[in-house]
Amino acid sequence: MPTVAQSTETDWVSRFADDVIAESERRAPGTKPGSGSGPDSAPVIVVASGISPSGPVHLGNLREIMTPHLVADEIRRRGYEVRHLISWDDYDRYRKVPNGVPGIDASWAEHIGRPLTSVPAPAGSPYPNWAEHFKAALTDSLAELGIEYDGISQTEQYTAGTYREQVLHAMRHRGDIDAILDRYRTKDKPKKQPQKQGQKKVEEAELEAAEGSGAADEDDGGSGASGYYPYKPYCGGCGKDTTTITSYDDETTELSYTCAECGFAETVLLSEFNRGKLVWKVDWPMRWAYEGVVFEPSGVDHSSPGSSFVVGGQIVREIFGGDQPIGPMYAFVGISGMAKMSSSKGGVPTPADALKIMEAPLLRWLYARRRPNQSFKIAFDQEIQRLYDEWDALERKIADGSVLPADAAAYARATGTAGGELPRTPRPLPYRTLASVVDITAGAEEQTLRILSDLDPEHPLTSLDEARPRLDRAENWITTQVPAEARTVVRAEPDHELLTSLDEQARESLRLLVDGLDSHWSLDGLTTLVYGVPKTIAGLEPDAKPTAELKVAQRTFFALLYRLLVGRDTGPRLPTLLLAVGADRVRKLLGA
Structure with missing residues (x-):
């Protein structure tokens, strides 16, 4: 099998890795990036993802993780030390009750405005709160996909006072932050160009794909009678963020606020107070500077004028003295045979759903072979059989040496990481054949083994384990994605x-x-x-x-x-x- 290093002539992952290493060298000239601790060494290279566990983390959100993962893995392959940070935005406000989530009802609306970690998990969940419930399913999938990362809970960071100096600094410079934001508030919105109907639908879908993330709010704080504040306390009475700061003293850090929801009011010392957070458009660039992030992608909703990524570039430099990361925009991920994904509308496929019907290397390949700004679809319908045919054809090209360099690189990134190869099926029989067999046999193992052994009588299958896990994925697809009326039932008697x-x-x-x-x-x-x-x-x-x-x-x-x-x-x-x-x-x- 060719290594990634042999196949990177036109590979987008390698080009981004080049840029990240060069940016790290620019930030710390004269040192080798990612060389670890020591007087002459630079910090470990940091790439980042941000995920808000506000509901099922779907396959569109996975691009937020997969893009930096692939770049980080390439940097590791080159011998550098790199850290992929996944920031769990679990201190975001609970914005709405999502549809299609088992174990919840309309009563969860009473928690809107509270941190995600203060919202009860769906009924029957073994996890202590809403955020942990939805994080758990994703973390299991990330392990299966071979994604190495460091997870950071923003609830833990804020409530422990980790960002205290950054919060106080932002409050001291609230006027400067307000002025930066005002540069974009006063701009006229760009005129929309005429769009074809299909294009309009795609763009609307892309803009909504990140719904449910903390970033989707595009929150920049608010100005009241006492001025602008980039910080939002959670109420000491009801626990919600329906609060308004009424006064703040830079010298003493004395902060007063009132709550519109329950009427609670109190005065605290911000130098000791840990129940609140910076608003999103300030919080994100603060963390870029705090963590030294060199690479972090963002969805299309963050790339328009005045969006959090664009404004964040100004704030990180002018307020926090840091650098904006290299930040490619990533495009929409759709589902073949389904409407566009939105966490709030329910029924959105998650990485765990995909991994039930396809092997991890195939799912990795779908993200690795497309540049971040290219949209693509993940098949849950009959198209999955064609995708597997394409994957198997790629493996044959790898074997006979006829593969193009970029395709070889995508394949290598799909089948393994710097840490080793991912598990694979010993006898990868055609997916469509396996699906047909389990459809006809209804999963009866003895009959399935007989049929699969007859596929190639000269090299018969001796155990179904040779065809696993692909066989199990095909069976899951038949039983969960193919309608009952489309299943195959062999006649009992002649017609x-x-x-x-x-x-x-x-x-x-x-x-x-x-x-x-x-x-x-x-x-x-x-x-x-x-x-x-x-x-x-x-x-x-x-x-x-x-x-x-x-x-x-x-x-x-x-x-x-x-x-x-x-x-x-x-x-x-x-x-x-x-x-x-x-x-x-x-x-x-x-x-x-």
Whole structure:
């Protein structure tokens, strides 16, 4: 297998890694980036992701993690020390009750405005609060995907006073922050260009894809009678952020606030008070400076004029004396056969959902092969079979050396990390074949093993474990994503009415097929047989090139076989179906 280093000529991950290393050298000239501790060494290279566990963390959110992961992994492969920081924005306010989440009801609305870590988890959850419930499912998936990271809880950071000096500094410079924000508040919104309807829908979907994240609020604080403040206390009475600061003294750090929700009011010393946080447009750049972040991507909603990433670049330099990270915009991730993803609308597929129907390397590959600004779809419908075919074809190109460099790099990044190879299926049989077999057998292991062993009689499968985990993923796809009415049910008895209505040519076609079963009993052999019968009927040689007329005859023959075997005009690929049904039962159903 080629290494990433051999295949990076046109690889976007390598180009970003080059930029990150160069930026690290710029920030600490004369030192080797990521060289660790020591008087002549630079800090470890930091790349970052931010995830708000406000609901199911979906496959669009995964791009926020996968993009820096791939770049960090490339930097590690080059021998540098790098830290991938995932900031859990669990001290964000609970904004709305999401749809489609089991174990909750309308009563959760009473918690709107409280930190995510102060909201009860859905009923029946083993986790102590809302944020931990939704973090847990994602962390399991990240482990399966081979993603190495350091997680930081913003609840823990703020309530421990970790950012105290940064909070006090922001409050002292609140006038300067307000002036920066005002540069964008006073700008006229850019005129929208005429859009095609399809383009408009895609852009709207992209802008909503980050819904549910802390960043989605684009909160820059507010100005009241006493001025602008970049800090928001959580109320000491009701625990919500429905508070307004009424006064603040820079010298004593005495802060007074009132709560619009419950009427509570108090005066505290901000130098000792830990129940609040900087507003988002100040919080994000503060953390860039505090953590020394060199690379962090952002969604399309953060890249417009006046958005948090653009404004953050001004604030991190002018207020906190830091540098804005290299920040590529990442585009929308869709689901094949589903509407666009939004955490608040419910039913959005998560990484855990995807990993039930596809192996981790395939999911990694979908993110690795596309530049961050390219949108793509993840298949939960029949398209997953084509994706697996494409993946298997790539593996064959890797094996015979015909692969393009960028494709080889994406494959290497998908199948392993700097820490080693990801688990893989020993005998990766075609996904569509596995799906057809488990569809027909309803997962019966003995029958499944018999059929899979017949696929290649010269090298029969000796155990289903050889086909796992791909076999299990295909079975999960059939049982969870394929509607019951689309499942394959083999007829119990022959369709005598149809058989007696056939003309002589159709009967001869069935006879040729039945007579050739034993001598063609393998996947390749049966493929040759079912395509060859119409050629023989037409008086053509077995290797004859298909004509328009022959293709019509083949489709007609295939439809007849499907009706006699499964009572429909279509079904799984016929060679697989024949293997699954078994020669004796095929003969019976075809009237032999």
